[in-house]
Amino acid sequence: MRRGILTIAAVGLLATSGLAACGEESGGEGGTEAKPKIGVILPDSASSDRWETADRKYLEAAFQAAGVDSIIQNAQNDKAQFQTIADQMMTQGVTVLMIVNLDSGTGKAVLDKAKTQGVLTIDYDRLTLGGSAEYYVSFDNEAVGRLQGEGLVKCLTDKGVQKPVVAELNGSETDNNATLFKNGYDSVLKPKYDANEYVKGPDQWVPGWDNTQAGTIFEQMMTQQNGKIDGVLAANDGLGNAVISILKKNKLNGKVPVTGQDATLQGLQNILAGDQCMTVYKAIKQEADAAAELAIALAKGEKKEAPTTVKDPEGNRDVPAVLLEPKAIYKENVKDVVADGFISKDELCTGAFAAACTEAGVS
Known part of the structure; x- marks a missing residue:
């Protein structure tokens, strides 16, 4: 990984x-x-x-x-x-x-x-x-998707979730990259669905990668599933944060693993807070x-x-x-993104995140 x-x-x-x-x-x-x-x-x-x-x-x-x-x-x-x-x-x-x-x-x-x-x-x-x-x-980009799929599997396994219901929040259907990401993560998740190890939940594209629409879509997914969603494959950190905002409203943040991509400041802070399980650093x-x-x-x-x-x-x-x-990024290697100069420690480790940064070895 x-x-x-x-x-x-x-x-x-x-x-x-x-x-x-x-x-x-x-x-x-x-x-x-x-x-x-x-x-x-x-x-x-x-x-x-x-x-x-x-x-x-x-x-x-x-x-x-x-x-x-x-x-x-x-x-x-x-x-x-x-x-x-x-x-x-x-x-x-x-x-x-x-x-x-x-x-x-x-x-x-x-x-x-x-x-x-x-x-x-x-x-x-x-x-x-x-x-x-x-x-x-x-x-x-298919490798990006595979890392996301593998990341969600790892995070669900770490939480010991049995036969989890997985929702997929894909990027824009008109973006070829979003299709490649989906090809990648579905190559990991479909065998889990086929083997009846995971339950395939709602699976929707987000027009224009719009984060506001993503929040609305995910809230509808939660309603459709009567709140029974155990993991979310979110195609990037923006969509992931939209999902996390709905999970917070339902006091489920940190309990439902959420993926991401782009290693944004917000995504990395969500990982440090325990609300996002992983992102993909490019x-x-x-x-x-x-x-x-x-x-x-x-x-x-x-x-x-x-x-x-x-x-x-x-x-x-x-x-x-x-x-x-x-590269897949989890809490234990958030420090690699800082070491590479993509995000500075001063940006990342502000206020409430300072202790989490220390715990994660960010220097």
């Missing part, structure tokens, strides 16, 4: 040659080339803190270190705004566009338009089905650095070889890909 965090050096084939400090004007006699300009569209700031607190920060730092101009904007889960931002970026002269799609339809429209304008593209974190991106950079700096390296190379006219490919079933093509390794 305690997998090592994959270092970016281990990506191997990406680093075919060191990237020189780029972005400076250069060229032959009497001519110059403009600095490369890279555009990035993030999806929202409500579904997970990571997009603004981690991805933006790490991408900006990577582009600045390379001397490359960049524009990073957030579509705030608005499909029309997503397309408007893309159009504006292309008008402003971006030569490479990196997107986190809101859904494959919107993403494909943007990627296709970019292609007609000679702008090279990268799918960041989410694969655009039927799209045309040069690369896909993400985590092994070393976002490594993801951002890998994507930035590829984007910078494309902007310089280089095409790097990716270490693997991912099948796009709708586009019927193998997309060159970088897939990083996720």
Whole structure:
């Protein structure tokens, strides 16, 4: 369960040659080339803190270190705004566009338009089905789901729950990642259902990863089950926190194991408090650095070889890909997220969480 965090050096084939400090004007006699300009569209700031607190920060730092101009904007889960931002970026002269799609339809429209304008593209974190991106950079998302499924099994076993009723609160049905997560955790849970060891309870998607809707959906699940839910596979920390808020109303927090993903500050504090059983840590700096390296190379006219490919079933093509390794986080290894620099001790160990941090060995 305690997998090592994959270092970016281990990506191997990406680093075919060191990237020189780029972005400076250069060229032959009497001519110059403009600095490369890279555009990035993030999806929202409500579904997970990571997009603004981690991805933006790490991408900006990577582009600045390379001397490359960049524009990073957030579509705030608005499909029309997503397309408007893309159009504006292309008008402003971006030569490479990196997107986190809101859904494959919107993403494909943007990627296709970019292609007609000679702008090279990268799918960041989410694969655009039927799209045309040069690369896909993400985590092994089915592995994320497997860690969640294994985590819920571990937590239910630790509590000694016999034949537990398990509810599944999936992410957005229009997000290919949410489907991959579900494939992963269902590969762990379905054999338990089939063997009659677990009882399959309510199983619902949450439109747009909306945490408010997730709370409403879970409250309805509880009513439907007359309060008999013994474990919750929540697809990320935001959904997990929505579940925990309903469990608290029913004085069941800490008694019903809840999973998560993203190792958000809130998720880690919920784990320290005993209200969430686990999360999945994705070393976002490594993801951002890998994507930035590829984007910078494309902007310089280089095409790097990716270490693997991912099948796009709708586009019927193998997309060159970088897939990083996720890590399961429980109370006993929350300290690993702090040690990796993703969350600071000062942020995590405030007030009521100070004693729990000490107990968990956070330093």
